[in-house]
Amino acid sequence: MDNRGKIPVNERFQTNIRNVYAIGDVIDGPMLAHKAEDEGIICVEGMVGGVPHINYDCVPSVIYTHPEVAWVGKSEEAIKAEGVPYKVGTFPMAANSRSKTNNDTDGVAKVIAHKETDRLLGVHLVCSVAGELINEAALAMEYGASAEDIARVCHAHPTVSEALKEACVSAYAGKPINF
Numbered sequence: 001m002d003n004r005g006k007i008p009v010n011e012r013f014q015t016n017i018r019n020v021y022a023i024g025d026v027i028d029g030p031m032l033a034h035k036a037e038d039e040g041i042i043c044v045e046g047m048v049g050g051v052p053h054i055n056y057d058c059v060p061s062v063i064y065t066h067p068e069v070a071w072v073g074k075s076e077e078a079i080k081a082e083g084v085p086y087k088v089g090t091f092p093m094a095a096n097s098r099s100k101t102n103n104d105t106d107g108v109a110k111v112i113a114h115k116e117t118d119r120l121l122g123v124h125l126v127c128s129v130a131g132e133l134i135n136e137a138a139l140a141m142e143y144g145a146s147a148e149d150i151a152r153v154c155h156a157h158p159t160v161s162e163a164l165k166e167a168c169v170s171a172y173a174g175k176p177i178n179f
Contacts, residue, residue, distance in 0.1 A: 002028075012052050013043040021047075035059050058142040062131040067093075067107045070130035072138045073122030076112055085115035089147060089171025093127045095179040096166075097158035104128045109167040111137075111147055118146035118172060129160050136164060147171040 002008055007022040009015055015022050021043050024036030038054055046052040063069040079086050093099040093107040107127035113120055123137035140150055150168040155161050166176040 004028075012046040013039060029056060030059065030061060032059065032061065055142060058138050060134040060138045062134060064131060067104075067127050068130035069124075069126050070134035071122065071124040072134055073120065073141055074112070075122060075124070076110075079112060079121055084121070086112050086121060087115045087147075087171050088112055089167040089169065089176070091163045091166035091170060091176050091179060093160070093163055095176075096160060096163045097178075098160045098162070099127065101158060102128070109133075109163040111150075111164070111167040111171045113147040113168075113171045118148055120145055120147060120150075123164070123167075125164070127160060127163065133161055133164055136161060 006028050007015055007026045009022050009027050013021045013023050013027070023039035023043055025031045027039075029035060038059075042052045042054050057073050060070060060072040076086070076088065089111045091109045092105075093109070094105040096105070099105045099107075104127075107125070107130070109127070110124040111120065112122040112124075120137070120141050123134065123141070125133055125137075127133065136150075147168040150165055151172045153165065155165045162178075166178060170176040
């Protein structure tokens with residue numbers, strides 16, 4: 001074990017003991033059930049000859065309150081500390097048609113993208129369905145999407161997911177369409 005009580009593993013989740021593997025809460029990283037599940041699948045794939053891969057920047061986190069809080073990728077503070085050029089797009093839930101229809105307008109969608117490449121670096125959501133909506137952002141980030149990529153995808157109307165699209169429009173084009 002390391003000095004924090006975690007079990008060190010290699011990229012295949014192998015410990016320093018032959019044929020002993022570790023995943024989830026006992027290894028480094030956030031203590032999230034969905035992270036552990038993916039690590040388990042990837043670990044077994046590696047055992048049978050596959051190439052293990054997990055991008056920890058694309059593991060979403062959710063706080064199940066009301067409204068919910070969810071994020072994937074890096075925070076604006078972390079990006080700033082790294083000296084990476086970035087741009088931010090936001091969209092308030094108070095301007096989202098579905099949130100207004102549901103009388104549930106607390107929150108905001110925030111997108112952080114690389115200033116030069118437009119690649120998504122982080123997405124942060126506060127809204128009633130942030131835990132559901134964050135998965136679109138995680139998928140986009142896993143495949144290297146830009147703010148423009150999400151901005152150009154047709155989103156059903158009225159849905160809360162349009163707030164993520166609008167935040168991406170804001171980051172990509174400088175302002176959202178419907179605010």
